[in-house]
Amino acid sequence: MEQLKPYLPALQGGDWTADAPLPGGDFPMTGLAELTAGLARDYAFLTPATLDRIARAYGTQARVWLGDATDPSGLGLDFGHGLSEAEVRHMMTREWAQTSEDILWRRSKIGLRLNREQVERLERWLEERA
Secondary structure (H helix, E strand, C coil): CCCCCCCCHHHCCCCHHHHCCCCCCCCCCCCHHHHHHHHHHHCCCCCHHHHHHHHHHHHHHHHHHHCCCCCHHHHCCEEECCEEHHHHHHHHHHCCCCCHHHHHHHHCCCCCCCCHHHHHHHHHHHHHHC
16 A cells, blocks of 8 residues: 555555454454344344354444344345345445355355355345346
């Protein structure tokens, strides 16, 4: 970035990102257990494994797409292993995910867990929205 500063005026100034949390990372370094417990309390219908994955992946941003869901149907379709339509929509609108590979391997990291039928269901869902 230092080498780009002479060419990009927007990079002038201090290195503000050194101490800035990533989206959803605005909680104490030792606060993951507390964050997960809060999500478990408010979204008791989610499995412990799904809660752990969501807390680690989204931090405080998890509540953005979990919203006011009170049961699994509140998150839309279930593609398998806790990957919901609400989460996929969040990836598409907030993280620019466009393909099943992007969703399953780069973002959610659950590509190894879904079977072929589940992957094909996600792919059909994405195609219908393209």
